[in-house]
Structures are given as C-alpha cells and as structure tokens.
Amino acid sequence: MNSGTLLLLFVLVYFIGLLVISYFTGRNSDNQSFFIGNKKSKWWLVAFGMIGTSLSGVTFISVPGTVGKMTGGEYPFGGFEYYMMVIGFFLGYFIVAGVLLPLYYRMNLTSIYTYLGNRFNVEAHKIGSVFFIVSRAIGATARLYLVVNILQIFLLGQLGVPFWLTSLILLLMILLYTFEGGVKTIVITDTLQTTFMILSLVACIVYILSHLNLSFGEAYTILEHKQYTHLINTDVNSKTYFLKTLLGGMFITIAMTGLDQEMMQKNISVDNLKNSKKNMLTFAFTLLFVNLAFLFLGGLLYLFAMKNGAVYSQVSEVVNGAETIKNVFGFKEAGGQIQNIMGDDLFPAMSLQGHFPMALSVIFIIGLVSALFPSADGALTAVTSSYCVDLLNLNEDKTRTEKQKKSLRMKVHLVFAVLFFILIMIFKAINDKSIVYLIMEVAGYTYGPLLGLFAFGILTKYKIERKYSILAVTILAPVLTYIVNEIVTRYTDYRIGVELIILNGLLTFAGLWLIRKKKTS
Template structure:
C-alpha cells in the first residue's frame, strides 16, 4: 500500500474518533446544548480547545511559510514580523476579558448580538448577526480551503480524486459530528484536536533539529545570521510597520474574538465570569508561546530545505509598478525537473513528498487535520446558532415545539454546510498563496462595522431610532474604507495593512454619531 493511502487511513481513523466523542457528548442534547453547552463547560477545556480554533490551518501552514518571505508586494510578512501581530492579539485578549466578557455575563446572553438589540434596536441586532455570519463564513472557508488544498495537492490528486469531492467529504465529516451536540461536542473535540496539533508542532521541530544536529539556540543563531528572525519592521510606510501591526492585531482580536459569536459562545458556555476570564487569559498567554514555536518551525524548514539540496532563489515581480521579492526553493522531482516551492507549500511539500521520514508525514497529517476541524466545526455551529437565535429568534418562539425547533436548526445547519462548500470552491478559483494576510484583510472589511457598532454602544449613551440609518452606515463604512485603501495604496508610498479594521471601525463609529438621535 502506498504512503498516500496509509495517510488517508489515519485521517479516517481520526474522524471515527471524533464521531465516537460526538455520540457520547450529544446524548440528551437540546438546543441549549448546541448553542452554549448548557453553560457547563470547564474553563480549562475551553481555554485549551480555543488554541486550535484560533490557530487553525493558517497558523499550521501559512505562518511558518511567512518566515522566508520578503516584506514587499503580495507577501507582507517576513522573518518573525508576524509576532508583532501576535503581541497585539495578546493585548486584545485582555481588553476582551476586561470589558466584553463582564458585559455578556451580566446580560446572560446566548448570542452576543442580543446586546445590540437591547442597546439600540432590532435592526442593530440583526445587522450585527449578519455581519458576523458573513465574516465567519468567509474567514472559516478561507482557512478550510488552505488545508483542503494541501490534502488535494499532496495526497489525493495522485489518486485521481477531484478537489470538489475532497472539500465535500471533509464538510460532511464536520457536519456529522456537530449535527447534534454543537458547542457541547466541540468543546471536547477542540481539546483533542489542539493536543494533536501541538504534538505535531513539537515532533516536527525535534526531528528537524536532530536531523541538522543542532540545538534550539544554535538553530536560532543561524536563522538570525540569515536575517530570518527579525521581529520589528521600522519602515512606517510598510504594511508590517511594527506599531500598526501591534495595533491592528489588538483590534483584530477584539473583533474576531470578542465580537465573534463562534469564539464567544465557547467562553459564555463556561459556568461563571471568573472562570471565563481565566480561560481567556490562559489562552492568551499560551498563544504567545505556540505562535513563536510555529515561526521557529518556519525558520527550521528553510534551514532543512537548504541543507537537503534545495536550490535557493529569489523571484522578482512587479506589483503596481514596484518590485515584489519572494524567496523560493527549487526541488528536483523524480524526473529531474525543478519545482519551485514557496510560502504555504513548503511545510506540506517537505512533509508529504519524501523529504521527511514517513513517521513525520503521519505526525504532519494528523496535525493538519487537527488544525482543519476546529476552524470548521466551531464556525459551522456558530453561524447556525446566530442565524437561529438572532435572525429567527428561535429561543423565544412560542409557536413551535422543541422538536420542531431542533428540526429547523438541523436544516439550517445543513444549508450552511452547502454555503461553506460554495465558498471553498470560490477560494479555489481565487487560489491566493498568502492566505494568512488575505484573511486579515477580509476581516478588516467585514468585522470593522461590528467594531464600530459595539464601540458606539459601549462608550456612548446615544440612541439611534431612525429606520435603516444603522444599516446604511454599516454598509457605507466598508465601501469608503475600500476606496481610501485603494487611493492610498496606488497614489502614495504608504501601505495600509492590518490597521484596515481600525479605519473601518472609526468610519462606522463616526457615521453612527452623525445619525444619532438629537437630544
């Protein structure tokens, strides 16, 4: 039996394990189990499981791939510059724990967008939910596409399996084990998946260090000598100028965690506020260590490639009249021809094409699948929950029995699975090789209105009663943000990076101030 088929057997066995967990956790489950786990989740389980949800396949594949990229053109992160964003994430988690969690627990929310309905009106409630559903659906499917594409290119393409079938089967797997239990199930499965992801990360680092006969400090010194470990970009015009990267990371965390139903439904499933804060801050500290380890792994991958016959080169392209430089490695295949490998493809290429021993391939594929499922199961559950609770008001619906509500929720769950499939196919058509930055840029447009709307509600006492005014503001703000970004990028030397979400949030806040009720 060839190696690809053996690796697929491991994927299948892993999935069977998830189904077994789902069976036991979903017994006697109801809608409250699906939406918020009956508020019985253990804080330490949620904290550990959220690592997998936050990291996903993007961190597992794309973050190590950024280490060898130059800070130009379509590939903005280079070296360890991504870590400045991680520091921003860390600060953002403290803000979420200090401001947003107390608000959600005080109001005893099932959906965090209920706050907008109580603070403003029904229109704000539904707009908040819609922006979340759009944001999470796009973000989750972008992450899913990255992992599905890796499985397709390096395992299934050689077996004659088409991409659409790979995507469909994986989504059906996710659907099966989240169909009944929802949050109650994924709190447990995410913990298992995070464990395998970290085991895979550590296993790969240990193997490469052993193969290169280096200690971790020695490897770091070599990476530093090649300028792969630079943390701080001091070019204020660059997309990754360190101050705006930190600020951007902070606001991305506030929006993509604190204002995101997927992430917060796990936090508010914990029994009380004190334990939920413990969860958030433990999770924040752990991410500092884990992301640094992934960047270190990225550097080791480049060292390993150069040590094992890869031909190093730089591709120079012209983007909008300016040079874009990307580091690539040329690997000779069995026919003797050279194939360029760069960025997101480096880790899977080394792991699955014979450059690493087979046991490392097994560790990699288990880690990859473990990175895939948390980003899909939570998103699918969360968008279903938000649609049912926020848009259909299913919790307060007195016209349906519990059985009818559950049946409706399951149908919606299935519909979103189909939507996820369509979005994955769209990302396949786009085929962007720098998915980590693409996700951050998309988040800047879709989460910005949520950021401005919540900020206006929390930090002002104004009310907005004029019909459709909130809708108009939240639609116009991303459009104006896009126009500003286009003009600045094309007509100045300054490059707007992850601070895009701040600009969008400020425009939303200012627009809401303009349409507020007069005293």
C-alpha cells in the same frame, strides 16, 4: 500499501475518534447544548481548544512560510515580523476579558448580538448577526480552501480523488460530528485537535534539530545570522510597520474574538465569569508561545531544505497589488524535473514528499487535519447559532415545540454546510493562493462595522432611533474605507495594512455619532 493510502487510513481512524466523542457528548442534547453547551464547559478545556480554533490551517501552513520571505517586505510578513501582530493579539485578549466578557455574562446572552438589540434596536441586532455570518462564512471557507488544497496537491490528487470530492467528504465529516452536540461537542473535539496540532509542531522541531545536529540555541543563532529572526519593521510606509501590526492585531482580536459569535459562544459556555476570564487569559499567554514556536519552525524548515540539497532562488510575486520577494526551493523529482516549492508549500512538501520519515508525515497529516477541523466546525456551529437565535428568534419562539425547533436548527445547519461547500468551490475556481491574504483583508471591512457598533454602544449613552439609519452607516463605512485605502495606495507611498479595521471602526463610530438621538436614561 503505499504511503498515501497509509496516511488516509490514519485520517480515517482520527475521524472515527471524533465521531465517538460526538456520540457521547451529543446524547440527550437540546438547543441550549448546541448553542452554549448548557453553560457547563470547563474553562481549561475551552482555553486549550480555542488555541486550535485561533491558529487554524493558515497559521499551521502559512506562518512558517512567511519567515523566509523578504525581510521588511510589504505583505505578507518576513522574518519574525508577524510576532508583533501576535503581541497585539495578546493585548486585545485583556480588553475582551476585562470589558466584553463581563457585559455578556451580566446580560446572560446566548448570542452576543442580542446586546445590540437591547442597546439600540432590532435592526442593530440583525445587522450585527448578518455581518458576523458573512465574515465567518467567507473567512472559515478561505481557511478550509487553503488546507483542502494542500491535501489535494500533496496527497489526494495523486490518488486520483477530485478536489470537489475531497471538499465534500471533509465537510460531511464536520457536519456529522457537530450535527447533534454543537458547542458541547466542539469544546471536547477542539481540545483533541489542538493536542495533535501542537504535537505535530513539537515533533517537527525536535526532528529537524536532531537531523541538523543543532541545539535550540545554536539553531536560533544561525537563524539570527541569516536575518530570519527579524522582528521589528521600522518602515512606516510598509504594511508590516511594527506599530501598525501591533495596534491592528489588538483590534483584530477585539473584533474577531470579542465580537465574534464563534469564539465567544465557547467562552460564554463556561459556568461563570471568573472562570471564563481564566480561560481567556490562559489562552492569551499560551498563544504567545505557540506562535513563536511556529515561527521558529519556519526558520528551521528553510535550514532543513538548504541542508538537504534544495536549489535556492528568489522570485517576485504580486500580492494585493504589491510586489514581494519569495524564497523558492526546488527538489529534483524522479524524472529529473525541478519542482519549485514556494513559502506556503514548504512545510507540507517537506512532510509529504519523502523528506521527513513516515512517522513524522503521519503526525503532520493529523496535525494538518486538526488545524482544518477547528476552523470549520466552530464556524459552522456559530453561523447556525447566530442565524437561529438572531434572525429566526428561535429561543423566543413560543409557536414551535422543542422538537420542531431542533429540526429547524438541523436544517439550517445543513444549509450552511452546503453554502460552505459552494464557497470552497468558488475559491478553487479563482485558483489564486493570494486569495487567502485577500480574505484576511476583507475581514477588516466586514468586522469594522461590528467594532464601531459595539464601541458606540459601550462608550456612549446615545440612542439611534431613525429607521434604517444604522444599516446606512454600516454599509457606507466599509465603502468609505475602501475609497480611502485606494486613494492612499494610489497617491502616496503609505500602505494601509491591518489597521484597516481600525479605520473602518472609526468611520462607523463617526457615522453613528452624526445620527445619534438623545441620551438614554
């Protein structure tokens, strides 16, 4: 049995484990089990499982790769610059726990966008849901594409399996174990997946330190000497200027966690507000350490590559219109050709092409698949929940029996699985690795209106009464944000980075302020 077949066998065993969990958690489940787990989820399970959902394949693959990119560069990050955004994430979780969670529990929500309907009108409710569905569908499939492409390049493609079949099989796997239980199942499976992801991270760090005969402190000193630990970018015009990433990270967390049905349906599945806050803050502190470990691993991977005879060079690459410098390593293949490995490919290349021992390759592949599943299973369940609850009003539908509602929900779940497959194939057709970074920027346009809507509802007491006025504002704000971004990029040296979501949210808030009616009683 060759190494590729052996690795696939371990993936199959892992998936069978997920199916077994799904069977036991999905028995006698109903729509409330699927949507919010009957509010019986354990807070510590949710906190641990959310780590896997937040990290995803982008963190697992891309964050270690960013360490070797040019320090102080445009975008993506260089050195440990990404960690300033992580600190921003951390601050954002306190706002989510202190402001948004109490609101959701007080209203006993199944869908968080019900708040917009109660605060404004049905139009706002449905607009919030649509923005979420679009955002999550694009974001989740972009992350899926990244991981599926890695599996295809380094493993399945060499076995003759076409990309479309790889994507289809993985989506069918996710569909199978989320079909019945929904959130009730995902809370458990995400815990398992997070465990394997962190196990892979720790195992790789321990192995590389041992292989290089370095202690933790010695390795950090070497990384510091090579400027791989560079943290603060003081160039105000750069996209990774530290205040931009700090504030941008904070508002990204507020929008992409606190205003995101996928992330919040797990939190509101916890039995009470106190425990849900424990979940959120435990999760926030844990992410500080886990992300730092991924960055440290990134530095170690570059040291490992150089120690093992890699040919080192730097190449320029255009990402989102900006030129960046990437470190490239080359390893001689059997035929004598030099295979170039860019930053994002470094971790999988080390793990799957014979540079790591087989045991570590097995741990890596399970960790990679574990990074893939949480970012897709939760998204598939959440968009199904939002569509059924917010757009079909399934919870309030008195014309259908519980059995009919469940049947409809399953059909919607299947349709979204097909949509996810189509989006992955579109990303493959574009065949541009920078598409992942572009999608992260697109999130600033799609989550910005949600940020502005919720902020206006929470911070003011004004109503919006004119029909379609909220729709006009939430469409116009992203358009204006795009125009401002283009003007700034074209005519100044300043580069708008992750603070794009703040600008979009402010324009949405300003638009709602202009069309406000009168204060509520």
